[in-house]
Amino acid sequence: MSEISVELPWGAWYRDELHRLQLPGHWEVDVLAPAGGQACTPQDIQAAITAPIDSPPLAELAAGKTSACIVIDDMSRPTRTAMILPPLLNQLRQASIADSAVSIVMATGSHGNVPAEDIAKKVGPEIAATYRVECHDCRGDLAPTGIAYGDRELRVNRTFYEAELKLGISSILPHSFAGFSGGAKLVLPGLTDVQATARSHKFVQLGLRGGADPDRNKFRSEAEQLARTLGMEFIVCVVSNQQRDPSHVFAGDIVAAHRAACHAAPGVFSTELRRDYDCLILNAYPKDNDLIQAENVFIALKTAKSPTVGDDGVIVVTTAASEGVGQHGLFEPGGLSYRPPQPKRFLKNRELWLYAPTVTTQNARALYWEGYPVFQRPEELTAALNQRFPQPTRCGVFPCAPMQQVSDARGAVMGVAV
Template identity: 35%
Template sequence: MMRTIHIPWAAWFDESRLELELPPDSIIDFYSLSDAPPLSEEHFRLKTKDLCKLVKKKNPTNILIVVDDLTRPVILEPLLKTLVDELHSCGFKTDQIRFLIGLGAHHPLSKESAAKKLGRQIVENYRWINHDPQETEPTGLQWGKTEFRLNKHYLQADFRVVISGLTPHSFAGFSGGAKMLIPGISDLGIITKTHKSVLMGFMGKLGEVEKNRFRHVIEEMVAQVGIDFFIGVVINGNRTIADIFCGDFKEAHRQAALKARQLYTTEAMSNAPYDLLILNAYPKDTELLQAENAFIPLKSADGTLLKEEGMVLVTSACSEGLGYHGLFGPGGLLYRKPRPLRFLKGRQFLFYSPNITPEEFKTIFFEDYPFFSDEKALFNYLKKNLPERARVGVFPFASLQLVRP
């Protein structure tokens, strides 16, 4: 009899469960998240109570609210509904409130996609704008020899609210905070600068914000441009909001990062190292170009999770297929032919998704890595190549899950 695991699947789209079959003698450890109770509308009002005070003090004629896109998994609709209600109670009309989607170099959202992030009521009644790296203006600042240009709608707004979910990030420590501006609403020059610096190994660290040189650099620049009110959002595994932290963008982000680290961290496991790690990309499983976020448990574990001869299986719905990134996608400024992943140190890497083609897979991952779009073919491969009584570690929310060695 086969062993079956159930893992969450297709954030923003199907929101279902994938049944994955493993060899019958597998010894499975399933590592989930410690979810917190989702915040209520009343909690949102209490947490954002200082917003109206600040708005009344500055007396702006318009307000711009910056949010992240669908590659970031937080469901913002309940929070945004409370927020606009609060702004209306402060005397602001619908046409005085706008939304800017911080895409960085990602693909612009359609109306349907924007409704998933903002909510149907906001998309139908408020003006919302996709960030365009070409719609930027100079800030008067430089990063080395690179001019810092920022979204013109942001620079022209009287009052700027920035909202971002926090998820573990390979070089920014956690997403959000100053990163919502750099590279979130910057021009391609700055977007390229941020990614080149990290690719060359100059700065950045997974899950670390206090001693993170990359974050310190972008925070210094953002402080000179200004964020009037920041909301850092920590999510549960099902993408509901576990907590929010409001106020100064740097301080609130630090507090949110502490809470995120608490919720997302799995302690060292007595049964490691494993013969097989199953890293499910949910809730960042919208596209192939985001699938590498699933490696977070392995990268954070400092080599303690996987046997020398072990294998890694990444699963991702890739509901939007290959996806888009202006730098790293095919034809992008920093695109390179895929090579073996160095951090795997020669271990086997497998990938499963029913929504991409082998050709798409090979544009992002090394061509010799086995790719599966059929569950039965994957099962047969595992049955043939795993040892008897294989130890299997499953991370169903791998793009969120940090492992403490």
Template identity: 30%
Template structure:
């Protein structure tokens, strides 16, 4: 069977023998909203679990609106197009409004990327600024969380009279689902906060995984941190495979988020009748597959249905390279993922208190490598260096599938997941 994997902006055609195919596994149809602008505006008037945004904004002189960076396909212009006039009509002066890009520890978005994020009109008429997670001085110390995470949050947000977070609700490899509280931590948290919250004490918990909220320490912790910062209102959406809005969830930080998660879970969860030997997946295409770092999300998402010793074949464009210098440097420092894990868990006596920014993504990748072989299909400029990243490369999906069938046998079950981490494959109860 032929299908198209999400790859860059153009997609990548692929084929799997019909007799081996499981799927394609795709999100369930959810009709896109006919006029999402109307739905967004109505959600501000009748939010979930709190008064209308116009009431919350009365008497406020400053407001900070958090938006995702360019690595997330959030329709920021649509959301801001409703938020900004609502705030100004309620009396918040335009000069008192800051649109803060929640970069986390990613690079800043500058120049034309600002226009890509918010549109020309908003970029030209409002203050749009980046969060810089490595600049501790630009953060406010809000104390320590019950689990021992030091809380340092961007002062522009902390000092605002009204605090709003936008975003996208979708499966997330550590926090269960993105959206809501995640724009605060890690979105506008300092490195000093993120390195503890993303440390092994949280990530090695088996509940710190895609689609899991209950008992997930990563989710519970950043929910506590967001609540501590005083997040007043969220505006989140869900999207279909074509990036069209399928749902709008606005209101109180937790109630609106959980309403969105309930909707998303029904759409993205795909039951599979028994584990598979091979998965052919993607890193969800642009903008998520711009780096090797981001592509890891496509690997972790299929683990719930993989057999021990299985093969994951992933297509990712990775036009911007491996990731941050810190992340790339980890592969130079550690020839194997086993050595890396010993360092971050304290088993390596020669590396006490080891820490490098972005190590958490390699820790997630190590979870995959402990169970599966990983093969990349890519035209990335560094493709000939992939073996140094603990993975192998194939020239095409078809050649990778052929090699996997030789390894796992002619009757191997092959799951095809064209949209990668946007789909949450799970073993059905009968399997």
């Protein structure tokens, strides 16, 4: 029987290759790629940093200060930080802040430790060898801030807290809690203790906060207020295309630069949808480093006006899961917000299948309900799809679902549904 070959981007930060899946030959397959955007040049990045939005120039902010901390996002974000750091470091050097007085902190939140070799991938080997680079530990030696957060005192990363100049580099992606990721989220929950992370997520999970509009999202406004109180003065926000190259870069005030990036993001992430499908393949790239992060594929579905797959259809989540199940102080087994997996109510009667070659079925059951089939071998997935859909079938493929926002037939981009 003939087959249709589909190539999926695969293994962000680890392989960044194309992974081939064979689909039944009698299917109609649409690869629903996002609009994308042209990659920025080094000159574009330099121009954004030297012409900040609603902020004094970085050199002016750095004047008279003797230490600096640059906060970056972790491996679960596509930001090619190594392209952004050099012009920032040059400006700090010109402001007479010594290289030895500059620290780079990876804001992992509760995602767990990142090995040194992976940090080097993010910042570049030369910077990793020259500067002090550390990974935030949400259960480590954290600084008390004197700021009340709920019924506790907020504690944050000590290196960040003690630096005289605080700035950040973050990725802008659709986010189910914060509307868009990045910005002040680098601080809360990126640099806080695990209890603060749990509190910040609690109200969204209860349906009391969140929403697609970052200007009305209380989860985000709380993070921004705290980041300002803690002294974060400057940020670089990056909108990446499907190749993970920076397509738009905005620098300056931690709110103004973030909103400018949020405004530009739909032009890169917009994905035109012209019809409904019997089967939908949601690929987790560029958040395919682990199975926990792969849950972000559903953001693509939640941006649609109406279901994109039929009531009795099948949704296939595909992920490299290069780090296996992954770590998350809230949502991993034993985490503060972990719940045993259940059927996903928003899918209603639709079947959910998981294709994760690096994860055993037993390990996948920590996150995926036992009624959802798990496949490790591509030929087994192909055979199961052939058996499930022996008739002509319409299939849509989202190659990088966590960064895709569905636009309807009229072209109006919908916000993330929470």
